[in-house]
Amino acid sequence: MRNLWNDAETPNMDELDLLVYQSRLIGADPSLVVWGGGNTSIKVDQQDFRGRDTRTMIIKGSGSDLKTIERKHFPGLRLEDILPLFERDSMSDEDMVDYLNKCMLDPSGPRPSIETLLHAFLPYKSVAHSHADSVVALTNNQDAGQVLRAVYGEEVAVVEYIRPGFILSKKVGEAVRGNPRIKGVVLVNHGLFTWGDSTKAAYDVHIDLVTLAEEYAQKQAVGKTVFGGLKQNPLDTERRHRVATAVAPTLRGMVSRRNRVVLRYDDSQDVLEFVGSQLGRELSGIGPATPDHLLQTKQKPLWVDVADAEDVPALLGSLRQGVERYAEEYSEWYRRHNTGGEPMLDPYPRVVLVPGVGMWTTGRDSRGALITGDIYHHTIGVIGSAQSVSEYTSLTARDAYEAEYWPLELYKLTLAPPERSLARRVALVTGGANGIGRAIALRLAAEGAHVVVTDVDQEGAQSVSEELNRAHGQGRAIACRMDVTSEGDVAGAFRQARLAYGGLDILVSNAGIAPPGAIDELSLADWQRALDINTTGHFLVAREAVRTMREQSLGGSLVFIGTKNVTSPGRDFGAYSASKAAEVQLARVLAIENGEYGIRCNVVNPDAIFQGSNLWSKEVREQRAQAHGISVDDLEDFYRGRNLLKERISADDVAETVLFLAGDRSAKTTGAMIPVDGGLRDAFPR
Numbered sequence: 001m002r003n004l005w006n007d008a009e010t011p012n013m014d015e016l017d018l019l020v021y022q023s024r025l026i027g028a029d030p031s032l033v034v035w036g037g038g039n040t041s042i043k044v045d046q047q048d049f050r051g052r053d054t055r056t057m058i059i060k061g062s063g064s065d066l067k068t069i070e071r072k073h074f075p076g077l078r079l080e081d082i083l084p085l086f087e088r089d090s091m092s093d094e095d096m097v098d099y100l101n102k103c104m105l106d107p108s109g110p111r112p113s114i115e116t117l118l119h120a121f122l123p124y125k126s127v128a129h130s131h132a133d134s135v136v137a138l139t140n141n142q143d144a145g146q147v148l149r150a151v152y153g154e155e156v157a158v159v160e161y162i163r164p165g166f167i168l169s170k171k172v173g174e175a176v177r178g179n180p181r182i183k184g185v186v187l188v189n190h191g192l193f194t195w196g197d198s199t200k201a202a203y204d205v206h207i208d209l210v211t212l213a214e215e216y217a218q219k220q221a222v223g224k225t226v227f228g229g230l231k232q233n234p235l236d237t238e239r240r241h242r243v244a245t246a247v248a249p250t251l252r253g254m255v256s257r258r259n260r261v262v263l264r265y266d267d268s269q270d271v272l273e274f275v276g277s278q279l280g281r282e283l284s285g286i287g288p289a290t291p292d293h294l295l296q297t298k299q300k301p302l303w304v305d306v307a308d309a310e311d312v313p314a315l316l317g318s319l320r321q322g323v324e325r326y327a328e329e330y331s332e333w334y335r336r337h338n339t340g341g342e343p344m345l346d347p348y349p350r351v352v353l354v355p356g357v358g359m360w361t362t363g364r365d366s367r368g369a370l371i372t373g374d375i376y377h378h379t380i381g382v383i384g385s386a387q388s389v390s391e392y393t394s395l396t397a398r399d400a401y402e403a404e405y406w407p408l409e410l411y412k413l414t415l416a417p418p419e420r421s422l423a424r425r426v427a428l429v430t431g432g433a434n435g436i437g438r439a440i441a442l443r444l445a446a447e448g449a450h451v452v453v454t455d456v457d458q459e460g461a462q463s464v465s466e467e468l469n470r471a472h473g474q475g476r477a478i479a480c481r482m483d484v485t486s487e488g489d490v491a492g493a494f495r496q497a498r499l500a501y502g503g504l505d506i507l508v509s510n511a512g513i514a515p516p517g518a519i520d521e522l523s524l525a526d527w528q529r530a531l532d533i534n535t536t537g538h539f540l541v542a543r544e545a546v547r548t549m550r551e552q553s554l555g556g557s558l559v560f561i562g563t564k565n566v567t568s569p570g571r572d573f574g575a576y577s578a579s580k581a582a583e584v585q586l587a588r589v590l591a592i593e594n595g596e597y598g599i600r601c602n603v604v605n606p607d608a609i610f611q612g613s614n615l616w617s618k619e620v621r622e623q624r625a626q627a628h629g630i631s632v633d634d635l636e637d638f639y640r641g642r643n644l645l646k647e648r649i650s651a652d653d654v655a656e657t658v659l660f661l662a663g664d665r666s667a668k669t670t671g672a673m674i675p676v677d678g679g680l681r682d683a684f685p686r
Contacts, residue, residue, distance in 0.1 A: 001134075001211045004028065005200055015044045015199075016058060016071050022128065022199040027066025032130040032210070034378055035371040036065050037292045038191070041119040042126045042199060046076055048105055055079040057120055061110030063412070075109035082120045086173060091166035093408050114164050114408055121173030124195035126202040131191040133378055134213035136289050137385030139188040140393050147389055148186060151216045156209065157182050161189040161395065163291070163402055184209050189395055190290055221388035228278030232355045235309055240267055240357045245495045246312045247319060248360070252502035253552035254323040255348040255362055260424040260554065262450060263502025264369035267358035274380045275355045279387075281305070284353060287394025289382040291403035296375045299333070299400045301351035301359075302326045309356030323348060337401035342410060351376050364424055366450055366475030366501065420448030421663045426501040428452040428493070430484055430541055431511030433460025435613035436561060436606065439651035440508050440658050445472050447659060449506065452497045454482035456511075484511045484537030494544040503552045506662045507545035509538045510561040512580070514615045516623035519574040527575045534579035535586065542590055546599060555598030559661045560587045561654070564607035564675065568683035572627045584673065591671035600670035602661045604654060605685075607677035608639035611651045643678025 004025045010018060023040045026032050041059035048054045056076045060066070064073040081103040085091065091099075093114075100116055101107070113119075119127045138147050139158075148158050157175040162168040172185050172193065183205050184194040192209060196202035234240060244265045252263050274280045281303045288294040304322045306315045330347040338344075350372050352360040361376065363369030386392040395403065403409075427444045431437040433455035441451050445468045453468070455461040458481035465479035478500050480493040497504055512534050515526040542558055549556035566584050569577035584603050591601040609615075625632045640648045654676050660666050661674070673685045 001029070001031070001207050001214055003204065003207045005203055010200075015042055016074065018042075018199040019058060019074065019126070020069060020071055022126070022203045023060065023066045023069050025203060026128060026130055026206070027069065030374070030378075031133045031381070033066055034131060034290075034292055034296075034375050036063060038066050038128075038130045039113045039115055039119070040066070040126075040128050040199075040202075041113075041116075043079065043124075046105060048078070054105070056105060057082070057116070059116055059119055060113050062113055064110065073110055075112045076105040077103040077112060077116065077120075078105065079120060082117065085117060085166075086121050086170065088166070088170075093165050093406075096166050097408065115169070117166060117169035118164070118172050118193070121169050122176055122193070122195055124202070125197050126199045127193060127195045128199075128202045128206045129191060129193045130206065130210070131290050131292055132210045132213065133289075133382050134210055134217055134385060135186060135192045136189070137217055137382045137389065138213050139186060139190075140289060140382060141386045141390035142393055143390040144188060144393075147216075151212050152184075152186070152209070154181075155183045157185045159185060159187050161187070161399060163399070163406060164190075189399075217385040217388055221385070224388050226277070226384050227274060227280055227283065227387065230273075230276055231278045231280075232276045232309075234267070234272040234276055234358075235356050237267070239310060241495075241499065243310060243312060243315065243357050244360075245498045247316055248498045249503035249548050249551035250316055251319055251323075251352065251360060253554050254320060255352075256552075256554055258346045258348065259364070260505075261362040261364065261502075262366055262369050262424060262426065264361050264363070264366065264373055265358060265499050265502075266361065266373050268377070270377060270380050271353075271359045274383075275303075275353045275358065280353070280355070283383050283387070283392055286383075286392055287400060289379045289394070291395065291399075293375050293379055294395070294400060294403050295409060296372045297351050297361075297379065298330075298349065298404070299395075299397075301353050301376070302349035303353045305355060309354065315354070315357075319352075322352075333397065333401065337398055338405070340405075340407075342405045342407075345404070360502070364419070365448075367473055370475060420446075421659075421665070422506070423448035425505040425663075426450045426452070426497065426503060427506035427508060427662065428454060428497055428504055428541070428545070429508045429510060430454050430482065430537070432464055433457040435611065435615065436609055436651045436654050437508075437510045438464050438612060439655040440510065441468065441477070443652070443655035443659050444506070444508075444662060445476055447663070449662075450475075450501050451477040452480060452493065452500070452504075453477055454480045454493050454511075456481065456483045484541055485532040487540055490540045490544055494548060498548065503554075504545055504548045505552075505554065505556050507541060507556070507558045508561070508658055508662070509541050509558065511537055512561065512563075512615065514573070514576045514620055516572055516620050516627075517575065518572045522575055530575035530579040531582070534576070535582040538583045538586055542586070542601075546590065546594055549599050550594075550597050553597075556600070557662050557666075558587070558590060558594075558599065558601040559658050560584065560601070560603045561658075562587075562603045562605045562673065564605050564677045564680060564683045566603075566605055566673075567675075567685055568680060570624075570627065572623060588671055595670055600661075600666070602666070602669060602671070603673040604657050604661065605673055605675045605677065605683070606654045607643070607649060607675070607680065607683070608636070609649055609651050609654060610636055613651070640678070643680055645678040647678045649676060649678055 039060040046056040194206040327347040361373040427449045432453040461479040465477040468477035482493040565577040
């Protein structure tokens with residue numbers, strides 16, 4: 001393992017800056033820590049609120065991620081209050097957390113790591129902890145004791161698995177205090193602790209010990225076949241993506257019965273090798289690499305075998321049976337070990353493995369699904385290394401239960417902020433590159449939705465997608481070029497939605513054009529193009545959306561962007577008025593045909609949305625001004641002045657109404673048409 005410490009980057013850093021620097025170096029290497037895992041600390045003198053010098057331990061706050069950690073994420077605790085605890089024989093988790101909260105220099109700071117006592121009981125200035133894959137591979141095998149002695153001799157103490165807390169902290173403290181010559185402590189099924197008189201020294205020793213583990217595993221792997229060799233070749237990329245696209249919505253629906261989730265499909269090389277191997281199924285059922293892995297992946301994944309990976313009906317049948325069996329087995333495991341009355345968590349799998357096809361992971365959002373997938377990649381690596389050394393082992397069923405249902409972890413779940421109204425949902429917006437479509441995409445994403453931004457303008461759609469990802473985190477949006485009149489384009493965009501997120505919950509069918517002209521002067525081409533985009537386009541995207549939503553069995557919402565011209569057509573705007581009226585009739589039929597599936601369809605009728613709109617081209621502005629007998633410069637004021645509220649209507653106003661119709665606030669509404677026009681008497685729905 002490469003040592004990343006660079007003295008040239010650390011001049012003039014204070015102790016806390018150096019701790020941040022050390023932490024980020026550890027977090028930068030994915031083989032050292034999983035998302036949110038690991039912790040670091042340093043002991044220094046700080047002033048308390050009275051200005052008195054106080055011996056203080058600064059430690060990573062609970063839930064912080066070492067890759068991006070900052071100074072503000074490190075609370076400080078008074079060591080004079082913590083160290084006397086070493087003389088105790090026991091302490092409950094709840095009492096420990098309450099006690100540590102009283103030891104904080106700044107009570108408003110982040111909650112300290114659950115391993116605070118362990119760091120405090122080690123008599124060294126700086127302490128670093130990771131879940132290094134290579135070290136975990138040495139502990140998660142049947143010959144762990146012998147292997148660890150072969151790698152580290154007497155330089156490292158080994159502590160058998162105990163759930164983090166007071167007892168583990170005291171045992172590690174006793175092991176280190178009784179043998180000041182050791183360089184580190186390995187916790188079985190957990191990871192590595194090292195220390196030093198500086199943050200650099202603790203980091204250097206950490207890298208050295210991890211490197212020894214890596215080198216040992218590499219030597220043991222020479223000449224050995226990983227996972228017992230190949231059993232099933234993967235389908236080629238196009239074929240496995242075709243299968244993944246076909247089954248994803250059904251799978252998403254099956255694992256969303258208790259809580260809706262987002263899926264992430266993964267066909268990386270290591271995944272395909274593992275799921276296609278002789279021993280993959282057996283090894284996947286043994287258990288997670290560490291408790292930290294388990295919290296994201298559950299005790300084991302769902303493994304689904306099928307004779308022919310391209311036989312979609314057979315695969316869907318196996319998935320249905322597998323998910324049901326998994327939930328039943330999880331429920332039985334829960335009942336067998338539950339003694340404290342904790343309510344059962346979601347019993348559905350978070351990792352699904354299919355030979356020949358790949359892996360799906362689930363999460364409350366795309367980031368959660370990504371983290372689960374990333375951790376299972378680590379698990380595959382640990383299993384491979386452990387198998388090269390001996391035979392892979394994991395936590396007992398009881399230990400796994402206590403890790404997943406640890407009261408402190410359950411308490412952390414209660415600290416999560418309330419979910420936004422469209423959390424866990426996936427939306428597809430047509431014509432999303434600008435104007436009304438862009439405003440809708442931004443509003444839905446702000447309320448937690450994942451958004452597939454589509455437009456014939458690929459560059460514009462990509463720009464909006466990037467804007468959403470910057471604002472809400474990578475993975476919140478994707479962009480697809482889609483001409484709504486092209487059956488192939490529409491199908492392609494929905495394939496991307498299925499692969500990226502597993503399905504669809506909301507369709508906002510917005511794309512449209514407005515060719516001006518009197519009926520007797522209108523060309524057949526302009527008339528047909530209006531019908532193609534404003535009517536057939538809505539048919540094509542709605543057809544794909546309904547198919548996907550029915551496969552999921554989670555209901556759904558279709559929102560069509562109509563126009564005031566549906567109920568109040570305008571002179572010299574015949575093609576637009578007629579084609580949009582047909583769109584609305586289509587929406588009504590969709591509401592009739594899909595109510596039994598919990599799929600709603602509603603229409604929003606805006607009027608005169610000039611903000612960022614391509615619909616109001618120079619030609620259209622001139623034609624509408626002429627039709628109303630006014631100048632082009634007065635056009636916007638004319639439209640504002642003719643509505644009852646005398647208000648300018650914006651794309652954001654339309655987006656607010658779409659938000660209402662997309663989410664649960666309108667759960668009992670379908671077949672409706674809502675005007676967003678400031679009030680036009682002749683356009684009142686009737």
